[in-house]
Amino acid sequence: MSELSELYQEVILDHNRRPHNFRVIEGATRQEGYNPLCGDRLTLYVAMDGGVIKDVAFQGSGCAISKASASLMTDALKGKTADEARALFEQFHAMITSDHSGPTADLGKLSVLAGVREFPTRIKCASLAWHTMKAAVAHDTDAPVSTE
Amino acid sequence: MATGSSSVAAHLRQGFGGQAAFDVEKVRADFPILAERVHGKPLVYLDSANTSQKPEAVLTAMDDYYRHANANIHRATHLLSERATALYEGGRAKAAAFLNASHPHTIVLTRGTTDGINLVAQSYGRSTLKAGDEILLTWLEHHSNIVPWQLLAEQTGAVIKVVPINEAGELEMDQFAAMLSSRTRILAVGHVSNALGTINPIKAMIAQAHAAGAVVLVDGAQAAPHLTIDVQALDCDFYVLSSHKMFGPTGTGVLYGRAALLEKMPPYQGGGDMIASVTFEKTQYNQVPYKFEAGTPNMAGVVGLGAAIDYLAGIDRDAALAHEDAVLEYATAQVRQVPGARIIGEARHKTGVLSFVLEGVHPHDAGTILDQQGVAVRTGQHCAQPVMDRFCIPATIRASLGIYNTREDIDALVHGLHKVRELFV
Numbered sequence: 001m002s003e004l005s006e007l008y009q010e011v012i013l014d015h016n017r018r019p020h021n022f023r024v025i026e027g028a029t030r031q032e033g034y035n036p037l038c039g040d041r042l043t044l045y046v047a048m049d050g051g052v053i054k055d056v057a058f059q060g061s062g063c064a065i066s067k068a069s070a071s072l073m074t075d076a077l078k079g080k081t082a083d084e085a086r087a088l089f090e091q092f093h094a095m096i097t098s099d100h101s102g103p104t105a106d107l108g109k110l111s112v113l114a115g116v117r118e119f120p121t122r123i124k125c126a127s128l129a130w131h132t133m134k135a136a137v138a139h140d141t142d143a144p145v146s147t148e
Numbered sequence: 149m150a151t152g153s154s155s156v157a158a159h160l161r162q163g164f165g166g167q168a169a170f171d172v173e174k175v176r177a178d179f180p181i182l183a184e185r186v187h188g189k190p191l192v193y194l195d196s197a198n199t200s201q202k203p204e205a206v207l208t209a210m211d212d213y214y215r216h217a218n219a220n221i222h223r224a225t226h227l228l229s230e231r232a233t234a235l236y237e238g239g240r241a242k243a244a245a246f247l248n249a250s251h252p253h254t255i256v257l258t259r260g261t262t263d264g265i266n267l268v269a270q271s272y273g274r275s276t277l278k279a280g281d282e283i284l285l286t287w288l289e290h291h292s293n294i295v296p297w298q299l300l301a302e303q304t305g306a307v308i309k310v311v312p313i314n315e316a317g318e319l320e321m322d323q324f325a326a327m328l329s330s331r332t333r334i335l336a337v338g339h340v341s342n343a344l345g346t347i348n349p350i351k352a353m354i355a356q357a358h359a360a361g362a363v364v365l366v367d368g369a370q371a372a373p374h375l376t377i378d379v380q381a382l383d384c385d386f387y388v389l390s391s392h393k394m395f396g397p398t399g400t401g402v403l404y405g406r407a408a409l410l411e412k413m414p415p416y417q418g419g420g421d422m423i424a425s426v427t428f429e430k431t432q433y434n435q436v437p438y439k440f441e442a443g444t445p446n447m448a449g450v451v452g453l454g455a456a457i458d459y460l461a462g463i464d465r466d467a468a469l470a471h472e473d474a475v476l477e478y479a480t481a482q483v484r485q486v487p488g489a490r491i492i493g494e495a496r497h498k499t500g501v502l503s504f505v506l507e508g509v510h511p512h513d514a515g516t517i518l519d520q521q522g523v524a525v526r527t528g529q530h531c532a533q534p535v536m537d538r539f540c541i542p543a544t545i546r547a548s549l550g551i552y553n554t555r556e557d558i559d560a561l562v563h564g565l566h567k568v569r570e571l572f573v
Contacts, residue, residue, distance in 0.1 A: 004520045008513070008571055038512055038528045039542035061542050063510035064572070119516060 006115035007122070008064065015068035020075050021057040028055065032144035033132030040066045040128055046077075046136045053077050053085060056133075063125050065116060070129035072110055082137045089130050096126050124148055170467035176552045178203040178459070189522030192560040197342055197501055197548030198526050199392045200373055202456070206396055209455035210448045220444055222421055232447055239450035240437075242457040243402045247387060248378040254410065256437040257450055260401035261369040262292040264388030265336070267403060267440060268365050269296040271413040272386075273334060279305025281333040284362070286311040286319055287538055288341040288348070291531040293367045297336060306333070313538060317344040317493035324353065328360040335364045339371035343532035343546070344493025345476075345501025347375075354384050363409070369393050373550065374472060374499045376465055379404050391449060395550075396456035400449030403440075410436045417442040468551045472500060475549055479558040483547075486565045488573065492544050503530075503544040506565065509572045511543040517571060518545075518564040525561070 025045035033042045042060030046053060056074045073092075077085055088107075095107055096116045116126045124147040132145045176182050179201045184191045193201060213235060219228035221236045237252070244252040258264045277283075283297045283306050301308050309332075311324045328335075335357040340347050354364045365386040368377060372389040379387050386409075391400040405413075415422055415433055419442030424432040433439045479502045483489050488507035506514055515527035526546045529536050536542060547561055 004517060004571075007516070013572065036529070036533070039533075039536060040512075041542065061510075063512035065513070067510075122512070122516060125512060 003115065003118045007119055009112050009115070011109070011112045012064060012068040015071040016064035019058075019067050019071035021071065022059060023057045024059060025055055025057050028057075029136050029139055031132050031136035031139075033060075033128045033146070034144040035124060035128055035146055035148045037148050038063070038125070040125060042066070042070055042129060042132060044070070044129065044132045044136050046133070048082070048137075051081050053080050053082075053137075058129065062128070063122075065113075065122050065125040066128050069113055069126045072113065073129050073133060076108070076110055077133065085137050086134065089134050092130055093127060096123055169464055170471045172471060172552065172554055175463070175468075176554075178205070179552055180204055180207070182552060186522050186524070187520050192523040192557045194547040194549065194553065194557060194561060195524045195526050196373065196550035196553075197345075197370060197393070197530075197546065199398065200395045200550050201552065202395055202397065202452075203459050205459050206452045206455045210397060210452045213448050213451040218447075221447060222438075235451050235454070236445070236447050239454035242454040244404075246372075246377070246457045246460070247402070247404050248380055249404050250380060251407065253435075253437055254404055254407050256403040256405060256410070256440045257445055258388070258401040258403050259399055259446070260390040260392070261367060261388045262296075262390075264386075264401055264403035265293055265365065265367065266296045267416045268386050268388070268405075269300040271416045271440070272363070272409060273297075273300045273306075274303060275412075275414050277304040277306045277333055280331065281306045282329070282331045283308050284311065284324075284327060284332050284335045284337075284357070285309070286324075286337050286348070287313045287534050288317070288319065288344065288346060289336070289338055289532070289534070290342050290367065290369070291533070293336050293338060294534070297334075307331075310534075311337075313346075313535075316495050317341065317346045317535075318495045319346075319348055319353075321349070321352075325356060328356060328362065330361060332357065332360050332362040335362050336367065337364070338367040338369075339377075340368075340374065340499055340501075341493070341532075341535070342370045342501070343530040343535045343544070344495065344503055345370075345498040345548075346493060346495040347371075347497040347499055349497075350384070351382055354382055358383070370500065374469060385409055391453040391456060394456055395459060397449045397452035399446050400453050402453075405437075407436070410440075413440075415439050415442070419443040421445075463551070469499070472549050472551060472553070475553050475555060475558065476500065476502060478555050479547060479549075479561070482558055482562045483565070486562060487569065489565070492539050492541065500549045502547045502549075504547075505541055505544055506568065507573075509568055511545045513572065514545050514565070514568045517568045518561070521560070521564045521567060523561050523564045 028045040028047035031044045040062035044058045047055040056077045058070045127147045135145045181201050217231035219232045221233040240255050241252045243255045312320045357364045363385045366384045368389040373394040385406045387404040389402050392398040422442040424434050492503045511527035528543045
């Protein structure tokens with residue numbers, strides 16, 4: 001059960017029970033993320049100010065991994081520029097998909113999600129919020145984002 | 149037609165003469181994969197509605213086919229082609245017998261249920277439907293019995309109507325009767341719901357639909373591994389199923405069609421084997437059912453399907469169903485006792501499926517934790533998003549049974565669910 005306790009760390013279970021930034025931001029850029037096969041669905045709100053993410057929040061329903069990932073992501077993004085957010089997306093994506101051999105950047109609190117890489121079927125859960133964020137920052141699509 | 153045997157009958161049969169009429173341990177020994185270990189634990193396979201496991205007899209038949217008979221069918225003059233053709237047509241004859249169809253020529257061999265439904269929609273539907281005609285579906289349908297009809301509706305201007313379900317997950321039969329009209333051209337209904345396990349009263353529905361002048365397609369994907377099917381007694385126009393749900397290989401399926409309808413239907417796909425003669429001026433199509441089987445088919449798959457049908461023929465299927473019903477009843481009672489568990493779909497007539505949710509735990513998380521303990525279930529929408537929407541839930545945990553499942557499998561599931569709760573609640 002060690003991989004399992006690595007996946008479901010207390011921090012993740014806490015974010016699942018009490019997600020941070022779980023609210024609507026009126027007037028912000030709004031982007032839907034939806035994985036139709038599993039039914040995970042979230043709406044991300046990103047408020048930019050002078051090229052910087054001033055506020056970011058989400059609502060929706062999903063598994064503990066997708067909810068905790070969205071919650072931790074919103075904490076990490078505040079104050080970042082669009083380019084910094086995209087760079088963080090790449091680092092996070094590398095962390096949850098890489099094998100053990102390569103070095104991974106220290107992603108602080110986001111590192112609790114590193115255990116996902118041992119569960120290939122759950123990578124799409126952890127990455128849904130991030131792909132949704134990428135689309136919201138670029139604001140290049142009105143269609144829901146999916147990681148399935 | 150067999151419907152879900154009552155549990156009383158099940159116990160009577162099992163208890164007869166102190167001997168079980170159905171020896172589940174013997175059956176389990178026929179399925180090599182059940183000896184597999186996953187994450188260091190014995191495999192507990194509760195995902196047969198997704199795809200069933202395959203008995204040794206099916207694996208051997210397919211291996212033998214490639215070793216001793218492989219050649220293309222219906223065309224070469226050599227011995228191997230003769231063997232391959234005989235085996236392929238033998239598979240068709242077995243499928244006809246399995247469904248009690250009047251003649252093997254009423255059996256079209258397909259890639260699976262989805263392929264069969266698309267064939268009927270695009271061939272029968274597209275050649276007969278007009279704008280304003282109605283296609284009647286139900287709220288229980290799998291996406292594969294929804295989307296082909298939506299495509300057809302877009303092409304023809306036909307209108308789709310959907311029969312609602314009640315809280316138990318049963319069709320609202322009053323609504324069904326009210327929705328049938330002279331505009332109804334096609335009723336497409338699942339025999340057994342993949343998401344909830346509900347057995348629909350299809351015989352009565354077929355009679356009512358015929359009285360309204362509609363043609364009926366029955367999606368039998370989930371019924372074939374459990375129930376005895378008699379297309380003549382049902383009097384349905386089309387019956388479709390997938391080999392892989394009934395202990396045969398993937399990529400193979402059966403479409404039964406009423407002979408008079410198949411005769412009138414235009415080809416679905418063009419290619420080799422479906423033609424009688426080809427010139428650039430005019431191509432003559434082959435006769436039914438070959439008209440609908442363009443290209444080199446999945447011969448080994450049909451051989452495997454034939455072996456699966458033979459395997460089922462060697463089992464007392466009433467006794468097997470009684471065994472499955474008893475395991476389902478046990479599973480329902482045991483899961484109901486897990487704190488926070490809520491069963492989704494409590495129809496009076498059910499087979500093979502237990503769908504449920506656990507309060508405070510998303511089904512995916514439960515699925516991962518169960519998997520770590522060797523218990524394979526499906527979590528998600530089960531390709532039945534309307535059913536999930538109807539019950540206002542994003543997903544369920546679905547334990548689904550095959551003839552090889554036991555009460556011990558259910559005990560492992562319940563033990564796993566307690567572990568899920570330990571971690572989450």
